[in-house]
């Protein structure tokens with residue numbers, strides 16, 4: 017975003033004269049005016065107050081590299097290769113590129129906007145500029161693909177806990193990878209696997225999308241929610257949410273490496289939105305009551321024939337109507 021420096025200066029909501037903005041940005045007053053026009057074309061509402069200057073009216077919550085890092089435990093910071101981008105096709109794709117480049121540190125990418133955000137099952141993930149969190153992290157595990165059972169559920173628990181600590185009560189999890197509020201889907205997790213680089217070493221890209229400020233989502237075909245609309249009393253900052261989620265995912269990945277899914281199973285079941293509900297799987301082929309997950313993260317349905325496990329990736333679950 018070309019007008020980021022200008023918006024940062026205006027983000028205090030005060031009136032700034034063209035002269036002072038020009039001085040601080042090191043450009044002419046004409047250049048300031050051009051930047052104001054460009055920022056307005058990017059969707060920022062800026063008022064020109066005659067004889068006084070410019071005032072930003074719209075809410076801004078800019079992503080900032082240092083602000084994200086400042087949320088993390090100082091001991092973690094040197095281990096991360098953090099990229100904070102204005103635009104990217106997909107943060108998952110960017111982390112895959114970071115891995116291919118082979119630099120130092122655990123790859124983490126956050127972007128202000130995605131032009132080709134990816135959802136599960138080949139869907140597009142709506143990623144409007146400045147509204148939400150689009151975050152991906154490259155995680156390494158040892159022991160081959162078999163050790164990854166339940167990983168995406170464990171990450172869901174980590175994200176839910178992090179959001180709860182920031183004040184979002186009522187976070188539920190919808191098997192396998194959705195973060196839910198009572199009013200609808202708040203976010204999702206897309207785990208993509210890279211082949212084994214060396215024997216037994218698996219590289220996972222964990223992509224996390226959380227609706228933070230989004231207030232309209234044309235064409236989204238299911239109920240959805242955002243932190244801002246569900247908890248209007250909290251001043252949500254994407255940098256803070258990013259920091260909290262990164263820390264939680266790092267902790268969860270460490271625990272998962274040591275102990276697998278077992279420590280996450282109980283916390284996952286507590287947030288299970290299908291628990292005790294009549295649920296359909298395989299397009300109606302199986303009907304049963306939701307009763308949590310097994311030790312591998314498969315969903316369990318209590319049916320007339322007994323408890324049936326439903327495998328991730330196989331089907332989607334929906335409440336029977």
Ligand code: BTN
Nearest residue numbers: 106133134135136151204223225
């Ligand atoms: C879902 O379908 O529920 C999963 C959505 C995952 C979206 C996130 S946004 C950050 C990361 N980059 C992507 O392209 N997708 C994931």
